[in-house]
């Protein structure tokens with residue numbers, strides 16, 4: 001099946017947040033673009049579904065905080081263009097041991113980059129944040145511009161804007177083969193397409209697709225139990241009561257982050273998750289039944305959030321695709337410069353969707369990327385392997 005319709009400037013594989021924003025950016029640049037998705041849209045099998053995500057500048061690395069400057073503007077621009085509300089400011093409460101390296105680094109990154117913030121101490125904490133117990137020896141800082149992104153709505157909006165610009169989405173069409181070359185040939189369950197360049201944004205399926213190009217990345221897929229916890233008094237942790245998003249960098253329960261969002265999408269329920277899960281096959285996600293993360297969360301809720309019932313009321317599933325250093329992969333294929341890869345968003349990539357779309361679009365057009373991509377290059381993995389030999 002080959003036709004003039006089957007020839008594109010670019011084919012983007014995977015209509016999660018990163019693929020959808022990449023396709024949108026390409027269409028904005030007048031490129032004839034096809035966005036392929038294996039499932040019927042919208043779906044809940046990957047990493048981008050669900051009602052909400054946290055957006056924040058609070059990071060331990062300057063490069064993320066820097067990118068978020070433009071990214072906040074791009075989210076606001078999309079809201080203006082479409083009239084759809086995508087972001088709600090809530091602030092992000094970051095809590096951690098006063099002298100711990102991670103907490104101190106996050107606080108210093110905020111200070112160095114002049115991000116609006118408020119430092120809370122044991123003396124003034126409960127006045128600003130009721131219904132939360134700050135652990136002895138912990139300190140807290142609020143990243144004031146942080147908030148909630150309406151994730152499902154954002155995905156639909158990016159895809160809609162792409163289509164309005166003439167972009168083509170073909171869902172329920174799984175890519176089954178990629179043949180590299182000056183013109184790349186992409187075969188799916190329904191047809192064959194050709195393009196000058198291809199962007200692979202396949203989330204947890206990245207390595208499955210990359211195997212057609214002779215490349216494998218050190219990615220691990222984790223199933224995350226997305227837990228919602230019931231308020232004892234409805235509304236006490238609600239977004240309308242100005243309860244913020246929060247992040248505990250490390251605590252009595254674990255050295256991994258625990259994070260939460262105010263009650264909003266489900267009345268009376270607060271979303272709180274553990275930033276770690278168990279290894280899963282994305283095609284067999286529901287076979288992974290480990291609940292040790294829920295045990296950790298229950299202990300945290302009992303200790304720090306006395307206004308919540310310490311038993312999850314709703315548990316949903318979502319997948320992380322993590323790299324060894326938890327930094328993203330944004331690069332061209334080491335052998336084929338017209339194949340671009342966006343992968344390994346390590347459980348924190350949603351907020352960056354608009355800027356990642358812009359960067360992957362620039363890479364696929366052979367342009368100099370707007371930001372230094374060295375933390376995200378594939379060669380960092382190869383260098384590690386070589387030096388270990």
Ligand SMILES: Cc1cc2nc3c(=O)[nH]c(=O)nc-3n(C[C@H](O)[C@H](O)[C@H](O)COP(=O)(O)OP(=O)(O)OC[C@H]3O[C@@H](n4cnc5c(N)ncnc54)[C@H](O)[C@@H]3O)c2cc1C
Pocket residue numbers: 013014015016017018019036037038039045046047048049052053054055173174175176201202203204205206209224226273318319320342343344345346347348349350351352
């Ligand atoms: C529980 C949870 C909480 C999170 N919280 C936050 C947060 O608060 N803030 C934040 O910024 N980020 C957060 N993240 C991370 C963020 O959601 C992810 O980094 C982001 O969604 C990754 O998007 P993606 O496009 O790379 O992957 P995906 O959304 O998985 O998209 C990949 C797409 O590719 C498709 N695909 C795969 N293979 C094929 C094929 N062969 N043919 C066609 N299509 C294919 C898949 O079906 C899928 O739709 C969270 C993630 C989870 C799971």
Ligand SMILES: O=C(O)[C@@H]1CCCC=N1
Pocket residue numbers: 054055056247257259275347348349
């Ligand atoms: O990216 C985010 O903000 C969330 C919270 C911290 C851990 C991962 N995801």
